[in-house]
Amino acid sequence: MNVRRQLLLLRIVAWVGAGAPLVWMAYRILLGDGLGADPTQELTHWSGFTAITILLVSLAVTPVRRLTGWNQVQKVRRMLGLWAFFYASVHVFVYAYFDQVLALDFILEDVLERPFTLVGAAAFVLLLPLAITSTRGWIRRLGRNWIRLHWLVYPAAVLGVLHFELGQKADLTGGPVLMAVVLAALLGVRVGHAVRAKSRTGRSASGARASEG
Amino acid sequence: MLIKSKSPWDDIPSSEITPEDVYMNRREFLGAAAGAAGLATIRPESVEAAIRRRLGGGQEPQVPGEVAMGEPLRDDVTEFRHITTYNNFWEFGADKGDPARNAGSFNPDPWSVRIEGECENPGDYGLEDLIRPSEVEDRIYRFRCVEAWSMVVPWRGIPLRNVIARAAPTNNARYVRFETVFRPEEMPGQKQPLLPWPYVEGLRLDEATNELAMLVTGLYGRDLPNQNGAPLRLIVPWKYGFKSIKSIVKISLVEEMPLNTWQELQPNEYGFFANVNPEVDHPRWSQARERPLPGLRRSRRTELFNGYAEQVGHMYADMDLTRWY
Numbered sequence: 001m002n003v004r005r006q007l008l009l010l011r012i013v014a015w016v017g018a019g020a021p022l023v024w025m026a027y028r029i030l031l032g033d034g035l036g037a038d039p040t041q042e043l044t045h046w047s048g049f050t051a052i053t054i055l056l057v058s059l060a061v062t063p064v065r066r067l068t069g070w071n072q073v074q075k076v077r078r079m080l081g082l083w084a085f086f087y088a089s090v091h092v093f094v095y096a097y098f099d100q101v102l103a104l105d106f107i108l109e110d111v112l113e114r115p116f117t118l119v120g121a122a123a124f125v126l127l128l129p130l131a132i133t134s135t136r137g138w139i140r141r142l143g144r145n146w147i148r149l150h151w152l153v154y155p156a157a158v159l160g161v162l163h164f165e166l167g168q169k170a171d172l173t174g175g176p177v178l179m180a181v182v183l184a185a186l187l188g189v190r191v192g193h194a195v196r197a198k199s200r201t202g203r204s205a206s207g208a209r210a211s212e213g
Numbered sequence: 214m215l216i217k218s219k220s221p222w223d224d225i226p227s228s229e230i231t232p233e234d235v236y237m238n239r240r241e242f243l244g245a246a247a248g249a250a251g252l253a254t255i256r257p258e259s260v261e262a263a264i265r266r267r268l269g270g271g272q273e274p275q276v277p278g279e280v281a282m283g284e285p286l287r288d289d290v291t292e293f294r295h296i297t298t299y300n301n302f303w304e305f306g307a308d309k310g311d312p313a314r315n316a317g318s319f320n321p322d323p324w325s326v327r328i329e330g331e332c333e334n335p336g337d338y339g340l341e342d343l344i345r346p347s348e349v350e351d352r353i354y355r356f357r358c359v360e361a362w363s364m365v366v367p368w369r370g371i372p373l374r375n376v377i378a379r380a381a382p383t384n385n386a387r388y389v390r391f392e393t394v395f396r397p398e399e400m401p402g403q404k405q406p407l408l409p410w411p412y413v414e415g416l417r418l419d420e421a422t423n424e425l426a427m428l429v430t431g432l433y434g435r436d437l438p439n440q441n442g443a444p445l446r447l448i449v450p451w452k453y454g455f456k457s458i459k460s461i462v463k464i465s466l467v468e469e470m471p472l473n474t475w476q477e478l479q480p481n482e483y484g485f486f487a488n489v490n491p492e493v494d495h496p497r498w499s500q501a502r503e504r505p506l507p508g509l510r511r512s513r514r515t516e517l518f519n520g521y522a523e524q525v526g527h528m529y530a531d532m533d534l535t536r537w538y
Contacts, residue, residue, distance in 0.1 A: 037291075037299035037506040038309070038362055098509045106499060116497040166497070169307075 007072050014076040017057075018083035021050040040098045047094060048120075048167075049175075051087035052160045054080055056182050059157060063189045078134055081153070085131040088124055088160075116166040123159035126152045157183060290353060291364035293433050295507050300440045301358065302459055303407050304393065304400040311402065312440035319399045321444035321460070330390075330465040333381035340444055344430060346379070347371035351434065352427065354450035356457075357489045357519045361511060362504045368448055369431035374422040382418065382466045389421040390414075390471035391447060392463035408474055414458035415471030415485065416449065417528075425450055425524050428461075451518040451525045453487040484538040488529065489519035493538050 025046055028035060035042045058080035065073050100106045110117040130150055132138070139146050161183045168176050302312040305319075324340040349371055357363045377389065393412035397403040403410050420426060427448040430437055437443040442459025449456050455475050465471075475483035482496055491501045491514065504511040518525050529537075 036310070037295035037364075038504070039507070040504060040509050040511075041309075041360075041362070099504075099511050101502075101510050101512055106501070110499060113494075114497055 003072065007075055010072055010076055011079070014079055018054055018080060021046065021087070040094060043094045044091065044099065047087050047091035048164065051084050051091055052157075052164055052179065054087065055084040055153075055157050055160060056179070056186065058084060059153070059186045063186065063193075066189075066193065082131060082134060085127050088127055092124055116163065119159050119166060120163035123156050123163055126156035126159065130156070154187065158187075289365060289505075290367055291506060296364060296366055296432060297438050297440060299506065301360075301454065302402075302440055302442065304402045304410075304412065304460070305440065306402045307407055315401050316439035316443075319396070319439040319443070319460075321439065324444050324462075326445065326461060327463045328376075328380045328465075329463065330467050331383045331386035332466045333383065334379060340430075343376060343428075343445075344371055347375040349430070350427075354425075354427075354448060355519050356448075356450065356454055357503060357515065359453035359455055359483070359487065359495065359500075361495075361498055361500060361502070361515075362506050363513065363515075364506050367433055368427060368429045369434060370427045370429035370448065372424065373426040373428050373447065374424070376428060376464070377418075377421055377466075380464070380466060385468050386466035387418055388467050388470055389416045389418060390463075390465040390467050391416075391458045391461050392465075393458055394460045394462040409477060412458060412474045413471060413477075414447065414456055414473045415467075416447075416456075417470075418466075419528050420449065420525075423525055423528065425521055451489055451521040453489060455483070456487050486529075486532075486534075486537050488525075488534065488538075489515060490517055490534055490538070491515040492517075493535050 025043075029039075058077055061073055061077040061080065065071060096102060096107060100110065111121045112118070130152060133142060133146065133149060142149060161179055164179060165176050298313045299309050300312040301309065302316075305312040305315040325337045326340065326343055327335075327337050329335045349369060351367060351369050353365060353367045355363060356366050391414045393410075394400075395403060395411040397410075416426065429442070429446050429448045430444060432438075432441060437446065442457075442461075445461050446459040447457045447461065456473075470485055473483075473485060475487075476485055489500075494500050500515055502511045503513050503515045505513050516522070
């Protein structure tokens, strides 16, 4: 398979994977159970869970590339990030419009007084500039600063997972634990990579000095 | 079983057990009960209209109901299918749909309840034996979950105080402790450590003998479905739903305040009293408003004691409700 075909296939897989929850939800609303007695709770949990899951998948792209040397995979990272932002937006919309009936005082009270909501809101706010600056134009304009700005995805993911954990009623086994473990692993590989990179440059620098001498 | 019933406050009998389409012919009974006892049921006309419509019979316009306190109540009676498919009953799984999915193999028959502790008449009582001496009543109550959603449910059952009276509490008895059955073979949720099993709840003795507290055996005029806590559950409509413990096998009269399951698990979020109160928020969300189900928006203002302040408010007159949440 040539590189173009490979990339096309990769894009299709990413689109289908990220879009499937949306199709599934549309199916449930239109042809299925109509989401039962409490559609707001269903929509809230579905959109939040999907957003954070796709965000973690997008964070897995770079480690996968480094591990496999398959550089093509990098090409779907931005798309995954945007899908995560899309689901996060649905999450915020359902919360603000249905749950809080657009009452600004209630929303403010919620965000300011409850760590659970504050943490979630902060995660979403951090994602906003990333989504806005995801176009080619912005990437060009920001240059090196684009990478610095998009480092915000790490605190966003940490806060997103924390929000998810805080939202659990009691049972922290299964999903919530897995989520935290995956996040820790994804951050851990990066720290490991950075440390190795640093020691490598350190070594080569001293090596250079030695040869000078 | 049972069912030939009268209101304890009035002489108008309710009809025999009936199919749902004529279930609400008991309008006189309900009206009388609500009027005589000041119970916060809905005016009978609206109840009849609401249930008829829910059950697909006729297209009668909805008449806004009234609770006994005179506060307008626009709540519909919640559809049977929603009451029976959206349940917090972790014995059958933590997802709201799990109880309806997993409760099929639960067998509530035969059933007996152990009454024990500080009382004159402890013992194992068969379900029939426990219910028979009382008048079985239908009452429509609001149901408010601590998660800020609500339903309106036509329960069938007996006043809890009849059972307490029969147990004959001693002077030492100050609280009532309830325990759910533990049957991991029939209740798949109990095979996992979701909660410390068995589920425990409690009431202060005056709460347990309040006229609103009910031991429920049915809803919509039918036997209680397994997922709703068959064959015997508590309903205390002025408290958050988790207080209304399901599938009860043990009722103990005790001296000390029992440690209820959710308080044991998260004492900063769930207390012993758990009275519905729009001014005492859950740490993670406001309790000022609620989402009447089925519905999308959290549009209903939550009332103190879930609208039953007139019947229960006096019990908490001297209490700091923020401290005793």
